[in-house]
């Protein structure tokens with residue numbers, strides 16, 4: 001039987017809408033899920049509150065018609081917002097969920113928002129702890145900041161999921177403002193600085209494609225003029241990097257300065273597909289971030305790994321490192 005569709009979305013038997021996606025997005029969601037899982041499962045002592053912002057939430061769910069042929073067990077899974085809602089619910093100190101969903105087609109946009117509201121309610125996340133907006137990114141970001149300030153969110157751990165389709169949908173100015181939402185707090189007689197955590201999906205294919213034909217796109221994404229970024233890119237190229245990695249390097253460099261700490265850069269190469277590679281960048285001060293990627297110490301910003309994820313890999317293998325990680329996490333919080 002052909003799948004039930006509704007305005008271009010897949011509708012399941014319970015009436016939930018799903019984005020119709022390609023199998024390769026599964027890996028991106030697995031990585032984000034692992035991050036939230038470790039964050040919420042392994043902070044045991046002195047649990048802090050947690051608030052999540054997802055500015056590109058879409059329907060919150062995914063459907064892939066050829067999931068089984070690709071090795072998946074289910075045709076549907078949770079997108080970023082579905083994951084955020086579920087993990088906030090399972091975490092005893094889970095608090096605010098701010099979701100923005102946007103579609104130029106207003107009818108579709110309302111359906112996306114209704115779907116997110118249903119998902120959030122099912123996970124027990126209701127107002128005033130949930131906010132769903134339907135705005136283009138610049139306005140969504142201002143609404144998120146306003147929501148965060150009103151609710152005192154930035155004084156406590158907060159995670160931002162930034163997962164656009166196109167690189168221009170995530171201007172550097174927004175990343176920069178999130179990175180600067182730092183707050184001081186007392187801890188063991190000293191003052192510490194709390195920074196928001198960011199998970200960024202960098203659309204490298206888009207940037208690569210436009211580097212010569214429409215360099216303005218890189219100006220927006222990198223937050224620099226061409227006269228600044230071009231020599232940096234050229235320098236990486238002359239040192240043997242390909243264009244894709246040169247772009248990642250420049251972006252990671254920029255994040256390192258902003259965050260005063262190198263991001264964890266993970267490229268996820270798709271099994272059986274050489275063309276599609278996701279680049280997820282994680283800016284975090286929390287050890288959870290590092291353990292999720294099975295790293296023992298702080299990596300150099302350009303010390304990325306290509307993880308070839310296999311469809312049957314249910315979990316990234318971090319479990320054996322957890323006793324040590326637990327100690328660190330407990331100490332951290």
Ligand SMILES: C[S@@+](CC[C@H](N)C(=O)[O-])C[C@H]1O[C@@H](n2cnc3c(N)ncnc32)[C@H](O)[C@@H]1O
Pocket residue numbers: 055056057058059060061078079080081101102103104135136137138140163164165169
């Ligand atoms: C890659 S999808 C997000 C998928 C979702 N994060 C997930 O994994 O479940 C990108 C989303 O950004 C939305 N979008 C496109 N342009 C936007 C803009 N200018 N502002 C905000 N969102 C935008 C798209 O409609 C789409 O829903």
